[in-house]
Amino acid sequence: MRRSKRMILTGFAAMICLTAVGGTAALFRAKSIVNNQLSVGYNTITIKEDFTPPKEMNTGENTYKKNVEVKNTGTVPCYVRVYVAFSDSNVADVSELSPDGSSFFSAESYADHLPEHWTYIEEPDDAELGGYYYYTEPVAAGKTTDALFKKVKTTFQTAADVQDYEIIVYAESVQTADKDGTEFTGSDPWKQAWTEFLSRK
Structure with a gap:
């Protein structure tokens, strides 16, 4: 949980820094989830x-x-x-x-x-x-x-x-x-x- 907050704060600080010099920046966040589906073989x-x-x-x-x-x-x-x-x-x-x-x-x-x-x-x-x-x-x-x-x-x-x-x-x-x-x-x-x-x- 602490690590995630730190990452967000770092990104937010970068955005403020870029904005201060007159540019614009967008903060994009990508998320990827992998579901590993395991099934049991059955005998019928x-x-x-x-x-x-x-x-x-x-x-x-x-x-x-x-x-x-x-x-x-x-x-x-x-x-x-x-x-x-x-x-x-x-x-x-x-x-x-x-x-x-x-x-x-x-x-x-x-x-x-x-x-x-x-x-x-x-x-x-x-x-x-x-x-x-x-x-x-x-x-x-x-x-x-x-x-x-x-x-x-x-x-x-x-x-x-x-x-x-x-x-x-x-x-x-x-x-x-x-x-x-x-x-x-x-x-x-x-x-x-x-x-x-x-x-x-």
Whole structure:
């Protein structure tokens, strides 16, 4: 505060001095403000689903489009994992999933026939990570994963077997950098990212 007053008084004295010798002087004051805006990156996702359900379930094969992808709607790259379950285990036993829209594999064995960049960890193999499909590539902000599956086929052998059901799809994401802001590297950075995240929960 004292320094500012001194500067103003000095300027004022200079103006008086110049005026005394018959000249005119204007005292101009310039001011500049810089606002440094810092924003925090955030990690959010949404499930993108192209779903065309059959009008009703019938005896025999019931095939329909269910294209499941996950979009990164945040501002930082992330890794994605997806949980999938049938609302009825009996339906799961007679249902198949398609990674490409043409070939089908039983829901139970689908983990062995996943599209590129997807992997599955069995629950008995890893208590923390098990039970999820993992997208092994980082998903950039605004980008979307490849489809986890594209179609579903459920086959009811008799009219008594026919029933409505749901396929539950749940997704989570985690940033591609560790708690110190360093990107995970190595052969399975996606797994490192999830392991660190879950260890902090």
